[in-house]
Amino acid sequence: MAEEKTHRFPFEERSSGVRKLREELKLSQQAVCRSAGISQSVLSRLEAGLQDVSPETMAKIEDALSRAAADARTRLGRLITGPELLHYSLEDFQRDSEANARLVSSPAYQRAIGESMAEMQGEIARLRYYLAQTSEAVEKLQEMAQAAVTAEGGAILESATEVSQP
Numbered sequence: 001m002a003e004e005k006t007h008r009f010p011f012e013e014r015s016s017g018v019r020k021l022r023e024e025l026k027l028s029q030q031a032v033c034r035s036a037g038i039s040q041s042v043l044s045r046l047e048a049g050l051q052d053v054s055p056e057t058m059a060k061i062e063d064a065l066s067r068a069a070a071d072a073r074t075r076l077g078r079l080i081t082g083p084e085l086l087h088y089s090l091e092d093f094q095r096d097s098e099a100n101a102r103l104v105s106s107p108a109y110q111r112a113i114g115e116s117m118a119e120m121q122g123e124i125a126r127l128r129y130y131l132a133q134t135s136e137a138v139e140k141l142q143e144m145a146q147a148a149v150t151a152e153g154g155a156i157l158e159s160a161t162e163v164s165q166p
Helices: 009-025 031-036 040-047 055-079 085-087 089-106 107-164
Strands: none
Touching: 009 031, 009 040, 009 055, 009 089, 031 040, 031 055, 040 055, 055 089, 055 107
């Protein structure tokens, strides 16, 4: 029997939380639905507290909101690097910090971080393998060069000895 997925938070918290985050990100329902691949009526009924959604649909909504929050954070980083920084208030900082805390604790963000770390670990393993191969090749080349210098040096020494002997 397949394990049934369940929601982590009660319906009321999910319903109000989705609407609040969407509004904080200044997103329309249509934009979230397009990103999540769901119909607008599903999101509308969820936010109004009229109908719950499946855990799979909730995951799609969370992913869409997480991506939007990450995009907003990236845009914010670019926006506050110049003279606008003077107008960036404590209230703005607190709002953005709360949005970032929600983003970082979201399952979608955690999955993305896990996937990125797995990719990086794979790349590190690949680079270690190539480094080991390169290191072995360098050692062999050094040995060959040493042998060539030693052999040639011995031949030169013999010639010098022959020339110097009467």
